[in-house]
Amino acid sequence: MSRPRILVINPNSNQLVTQGLEQALKPLGFEGGPEIVCETLTEGPYGIESQADVDGVAMPLRRLVEGDNHSAAFVIACYSDPGLHVCREATDRPVFGIAECGVLTALARAETFGVIAIAQRSIRRHVRYLRQMGLMDRLTRERPLNMSVAETASGEGTLAKMIEVGRALKDEDGSGAIVMGCAGMARHRRPLEQALGIPVIDPTQAAVTMALGTVQFSHH
Amino acid sequence: MSRPRILVINPNSNQLVTQGLEQALKPLGFEGGPEIVCETLTEGPYGIESQADVDGVAMPLRRLVEGDNHSAAFVIACYSDPGLHVCREATDRPVFGIAECGVLTALARAETFGVIAIAQRSIRRHVRYLRQMGLMDRLTRERPLNMSVAETASGEGTLAKMIEVGRALKDEDGSGAIVMGCAGMARHRRPLEQALGIPVIDPTQAAVTMALGTVQFSHH
Amino acid sequence: MSRPRILVINPNSNQLVTQGLEQALKPLGFEGGPEIVCETLTEGPYGIESQADVDGVAMPLRRLVEGDNHSAAFVIACYSDPGLHVCREATDRPVFGIAECGVLTALARAETFGVIAIAQRSIRRHVRYLRQMGLMDRLTRERPLNMSVAETASGEGTLAKMIEVGRALKDEDGSGAIVMGCAGMARHRRPLEQALGIPVIDPTQAAVTMALGTVQFSHH
Amino acid sequence: MSRPRILVINPNSNQLVTQGLEQALKPLGFEGGPEIVCETLTEGPYGIESQADVDGVAMPLRRLVEGDNHSAAFVIACYSDPGLHVCREATDRPVFGIAECGVLTALARAETFGVIAIAQRSIRRHVRYLRQMGLMDRLTRERPLNMSVAETASGEGTLAKMIEVGRALKDEDGSGAIVMGCAGMARHRRPLEQALGIPVIDPTQAAVTMALGTVQFSHH
Amino acid sequence: MSRPRILVINPNSNQLVTQGLEQALKPLGFEGGPEIVCETLTEGPYGIESQADVDGVAMPLRRLVEGDNHSAAFVIACYSDPGLHVCREATDRPVFGIAECGVLTALARAETFGVIAIAQRSIRRHVRYLRQMGLMDRLTRERPLNMSVAETASGEGTLAKMIEVGRALKDEDGSGAIVMGCAGMARHRRPLEQALGIPVIDPTQAAVTMALGTVQFSHH
Amino acid sequence: MSRPRILVINPNSNQLVTQGLEQALKPLGFEGGPEIVCETLTEGPYGIESQADVDGVAMPLRRLVEGDNHSAAFVIACYSDPGLHVCREATDRPVFGIAECGVLTALARAETFGVIAIAQRSIRRHVRYLRQMGLMDRLTRERPLNMSVAETASGEGTLAKMIEVGRALKDEDGSGAIVMGCAGMARHRRPLEQALGIPVIDPTQAAVTMALGTVQFSHH
Structure with missing residues (x-):
């Protein structure tokens, strides 16, 4: 029997x-556990930075989910949770958004949480989403790195800047x-956590963890 | 090298x-994953039903945590999360409460959640705790089975009653x-989920899932 | 000089x-006031009933707004406010959503408000949106007609059903x-208001009223 | 037939x-639209700056409304909305408060809003009222000009100070x-809006806009 | 030395x-404690049942407070707390409202509270006031007796009706x-409390208790 | 007949x-009023500064309450309200927590309140408790003295530091x-209040005041 797949x-x-x-x-890739497969939405923009980027991938994500008969669960790996509700409408299988799971996991670790955003312009969108989720009460603040996604991904100064904002x-x-x-x-999660001395949550890791639990407990 | 342990x-x-x-x-007991060990608090009461039961185990739980040098993470497996904050104060290792994790996991699955309590008298305590966590906004209602813990554990009518309350x-x-x-x-989670057609969360499974992710990502 | 246009x-x-x-x-079509033009989004579905219908029109709405150099303000006339934020990102001119304006106008008329939805399935989406807007505190409840959009538009029994739900x-x-x-x-607004004896708000009328004021005061 | 009047x-x-x-x-004075008439409450104080000023005009406002058989709608043009509820009790015709309408209109334009107060001492009263209206969630902050009403009305430095506070x-x-x-x-609305580059709401204009829509749609 | 007076x-x-x-x-009339004096506002209406009744006594209450040089503290004994803020503006001495104190005292006794109103029409006003005070979170519900003030004061069936609503x-x-x-x-407080088996708060007693403590601790 | 006792x-x-x-x-020790008796929990720690200190006294407090057949009401005199709910479960007589009563009494005196904590580390616990009580809406902020309990009790600089933080x-x-x-x-309450010019609440005085009212009105 094949292992259930988390996409x-x-x-x-x-x-x-x-x-x-x-x-x-x-x-999380355990022998005997679900298979975890990462896939690129080829129709997506090179980076998701604007509301247009977010809204533009909602229907392509849904089509991808609808066309997938194999996966046991889906994780949408963008911190704006694009298309989350339209994908959930398309399938009975669980769909997780990394922003929602990241925040929920932070709430399981500490009294309050803060968020590091890449760009200032995203914060208003993120806060609107936190309000939509009803999860504002324990938010302290969201602060930006004021870097582009590209800089963040590659730049050497990224970790130093994250530590500064995290402090x-x-x-x-x-x-x-x-x-x-x-x-x-x-890849900055562990050094950032060590530098700050408080839990640091990577939202994709948080979401895939929840997906893994969900899949395991529904298949065994 | 020994596997990290979740207690x-x-x-x-x-x-x-x-x-x-x-x-x-x-x-969740994966080869190559954390070892999951379940332990009984021998000083605990036979069941935790009252506020005295809850408050009475807080310090014993803390002593157990403080005396444990081996575990990488702890899960307190009672839906009132007894001693959660006093245990967190005692260690730098993560401590999870199953009520908190159960609710947070439900929020990752659906717009709103309801809770099945065993007894009516627990609901006021649970709701106070939800207010403390700032997680009331998406709660619909908590309804009791009106059974004792003992009846719930053993009784044949439990699942039928849970389906009725869940509906x-x-x-x-x-x-x-x-x-x-x-x-x-x-053990009622899967049949209840099948009967209702919506996600049903077992809080211990939810908490141990979060603990597993936390441990894995801090050890690899 | 041509009159400013509200699209x-x-x-x-x-x-x-x-x-x-x-x-x-x-x-609202005053001589000397803004021109009010209603336009059909030809790419839209025949009715907007699902999350896919909502998310599917977001980018087409944005393209329509971006391609429009004449209008002074835009009103998106669907009670799910599809594409509201992505359209606002595309233009400096004001964009109004009828759900937001309908609720805000109700709050200017009474202590509390209720909502009549066409279908039960929309209510969860509407309530999520009310939470996003931070406008839940004075909501009493949203109740459905349990009719299709088509039935509502044409059916003779619609008003009678609306009065029943409104009561x-x-x-x-x-x-x-x-x-x-x-x-x-x-077209049911006035008879419904007369039957109920409390203010009844048509959300498109509410939004176009706000748009008219905005346009007038920025052009005079 | 005479035009309906907004007082x-x-x-x-x-x-x-x-x-x-x-x-x-x-x-808003459209040919074919409602007549907009502005009236001074002769019993009022020269300016409304204290709680006594606010509470002192409530009953005179009610008497004015009760004694008016001609107007189709009323707007109370003071940012503390004095007498709003007691006037609403006195008539079935709509009564609008400019503070409520100003805030509601701001919510139709942007994710968050701030308020410019004339004096520091008013802010506590305004915030209490925002809490009463259940409209705190999207407030950023209220900041004072620290000028008297008289200075604001006449002073040349008013706009410059408003731009500073608005920034x-x-x-x-x-x-x-x-x-x-x-x-x-x-009269400072347009230059302030141009200086700041974000929507600036005059509360009286906002309220009379809502009144105009309400009157038009109930008379046609 | 004369005893301080609570008016x-x-x-x-x-x-x-x-x-x-x-x-x-x-x-509360202790030897050696503050003197408690009850006074009728002769300009007041025979009963306070409407918003006009509430707003109509605000300025007379302020005048009474301003003209009083003897009292150490004031209690406004009407469950709508008329004139509370305008009286506080008039004096540095403490002014207590019985609605506020009644609710606050209930919160010191139990997890949640309900309110018995005399008339249905008052409930909307009371709830608006609870929202203004930020004290809605532990309210269960307010239910009316549907009696007039006069009936309540004199009627023999009052207690029976209160027990029914309280249950x-x-x-x-x-x-x-x-x-x-x-x-x-x-006078119904004690029998109602005995019948229900939960704390019953008389708001005037609650407010005068708080006033007594305040006066004692500022004079000794 | 003996006077009722507040413990x-x-x-x-x-x-x-x-x-x-x-x-x-x-x-509050009135002739003819309740007897107020202060008692030391001999099993308690020398000061209550940590979560362990708080949770460690819960069950001893309950035993003390359960073993007391004489007192008419109890006040737990620690600003973390340790054991409040477990003591309430143990008796039908009223049990007051000074943190809850202190905050509630502040709300009867002013629009907003701030809190002076002794140590920074207590603030997170206090805020969590305020959220549990649903009493966050009118909190401005809690600021620490950053002194030990011992320093506070004895130190000469305490009042000066309290005035600084209070300002x-x-x-x-x-x-x-x-x-x-x-x-x-x-003992710093009165001079602090005089220095600041706003009400300063000692929580024990606030709680015993409420207890005194409760006892008086249930015994007369």
Whole structure:
């Protein structure tokens, strides 16, 4: 019998991001556990930075989900959770959004959480989404790196900047945990956590963890 | 190298409940993954039904956590999350409460959630705790089975009663997911989910899933 | 000098609905005031009933707004406010959503409001949106007609059913005003208001009123 | 047939303020539309700055409304909405408060709003009222000009000070729109909006717009 | 040295209500403690039932407070807290509203509270006020007796009706304490509490208790 | 007939704190009123500073309450309200927590309140408790003295530091009243109130006031 599959969809068309997800999720690839497959939405933009980028991938994501008869669960790996509800409408199988799962996992670790965004312009969208989820009460603040997605992915100064912003979230804003507000920051999670001394949540890892539990408990 | 250990603590002294937890968590026992060990708090009462039962195990739980040098993470397996904050104060390792994790996991699955409690008298305590967590906005309602913990664990009519209460939560109250408000109901999760047609969350499974992800990502 | 134009976009492709909007908005067509033009989104589905219908028109609406150099303001005439934020991102001119404006206008008329939805399945989406807007505190309840959009538009029994549902919102739920949760109910507004004895808000009329004020005060 | 009348009541006895309202509302004076009449509450104080000023005009406003058989709608043109509920109790015709309408209109334009108050001492009263209306969730902050009503009305430095405060609301507090928290600032609306680059709402204009829509749709 | 005085003002002109207050407050008349004096606002209406009644006494109450050089604290003994903020503006001495104090005292006794109103029409006003105070989270429900103030004061069936409504608040709505939403119900407090088996709060007694503590601790 | 007794329990074992409570509560010791008795929980720690200190006294407090057949009401005199719910479960007589009563009393005095904590580390626990009580809406901020309990009790610089922190709460944060977040600060209440010019609440005095009213009205 084949292993159930968790499909992690990178809604942008940047293959390097998808490869980064594969790397970041390896610790959940258990023998005897679900297969975790990362896939690029080829119709997606190179990066998801604007509302148009977010809304533009909703229906392509749905088509991908509808056309998939194999996967046991889906994870949409973009911190704006594009198309989450329209994908859930398309299937009875579970669909997870990494923003929602990232925040929910932070709430399981600490009294309060802060968020590191890449760009200032995303914060208003993220906060609107937190309000939609009813999860504002324990948010301290979201602060931006003020870097482009590209800079964040490749730049050498990224970790240093994340530590600086994370310290402000912890010390000035009183955050007890940090959510990294982007799908492409996973390799910085451990050094950031060590530098800050509080839990740091990678949202894709958080979502795939929840997906793994869901799949395991419905197949055994 | 030994596998990291997740210690799941049953705060009541009923060994059958601990055995039920072991059974319920088997699907997460991956080769190459963390070891999941269930332990009974021998000083605990036979069941945790009152506020005194809850408050009475807080310090014993803390002592157990403080005295444990081996575990990588702890899960307190009682739906009132007894001693959660006092245990977190005692260690830098993660401590998860199953009520918190159960609700957070339900929020990752559906717009709204309802809770099945065993007894009416617990609901006021549970709702106070939901308010403390800032997680009331998407709660529909908590409804009781009006059975004792003992009846729930053993009785044949339990599943039928859970389906009846779950249907009320879904159809009358508009719940999109159900949280089982007790550590001892896990074996009913799948049939209840099938009967209702919406996600049903066992809180211990939810918490141990989160613990597993946390441990894996901090050890790899 | 030409009059400034308010473009009211019907995101579904049903021309009868667009004609109904034109009819409903005639009282705001003042000589010397802005021109009010209703347009059908020809790419839209015949009715907007599902999340896919909502998300599927977001980018077409944005393209329509981006390609329009003449209008002074835009109104998206569907009670799910599809594409509202992505359209706002595309232009500096004001874009109004009828759901948001309908609810805000109800709040200017009474202490509390209720909503009449066409179908049960829309209510969860509408409530999620109310939570996103931070406008839940004075909502009493949303109740469905349980009719299709087609039935509502044409059926003779529609008004009678609306009065029945409106009475429940008023008498059982304590609503002080009613929002009609659909763009195609305008012709029932006055008789419903007379039957209920409390303010009844047509959301398109509410939004175009706000657009008219905005346009007038920025052009004079 | 005579045109329906909207009565805009200036609750202070300063005729210059009433004349300013007339001037500010001219763009809504459509041929074929409702007649907009501004009236001074002669019993009112010269300016409404304290709680006593607010509470002292409630019953005089009610008597004015009760004694008026001609108007189709009323607007109370003071940013504390004095007597709003007692006037609503006195008539079945709509009564609008400019504070409520100003905030509601700002919510139709942007994700978040800030308020410019004249004096620091008013802010506590305004915030209490926002809490009463259940409209705090999208407020960023209210900041004072720290000028008297008289200075604001006449002073040359008023606009410059409003731009300074508006920039703080936009840039430091993240406001997406600004509400001018006084009935006598209308002539500064357009230059302030141009200077800030975000929507600026004059509350009287917002309220009379809503009144106009309400009257039009109930008379046609 | 004379004892400090707490002035309890009955804002209606019904002397029997004032005498009832005197009777109800006797247990706080300690030798060596503050003098508690009940006074009728002779300009008040015979009963306070409408918004006009509420708003009509605000300025007379302020004048009474301003003209009083002797009292150490004031209590406004009407469950709508008329004139509370305008009186506070007039004096540095503490002014207590019985509605606010009644609810706050209920919150010190139980997890949740319900309110018994005399008339249905008052409930909307009371709930608006609870929202203004930010004290909605632990409210279960307010239910009316549907009696006039006069009937309540004198009628023999009042207690029976209060028990019936109180039982609904307790058993159907889950109230852990009851606030009597009127200044004239004090003599029913003890039998109602005995019948229901949960705390019943008379708001005037609650407010004068708080006033007594405040006065004692600022004079000793 | 003996006077009813209010038992004020100091949950720490520091007798000087208990003596300070006795001193602070003398103004409520009326002839003919309830007897106020302060008692030390001998099993308690020397000071309650950590979560372990809080949770460690819950069951001892309950045993003390259960073993007491004489007292008419109980007050738990520690600003973390340890054991409040487990004590309430143990008796039908009223049990008051000073944190809850202190905050509720502040809400009866001003629009907003701030809290002075002794140590930074307590603030997170206090805020979690405020969220549990549903009393966050009117909180401005909690600021620490950053002194030990011992320093606070004895140090000469305590009042000066409290005035400094209180001024920040008033002037920077907009607090209308201050709650002293500790049971051992009572002797500073009056000078602090005089220095700040806004109400300052000692929580034990607030709680015993409420207890006194409750006892008086149930015994007369």
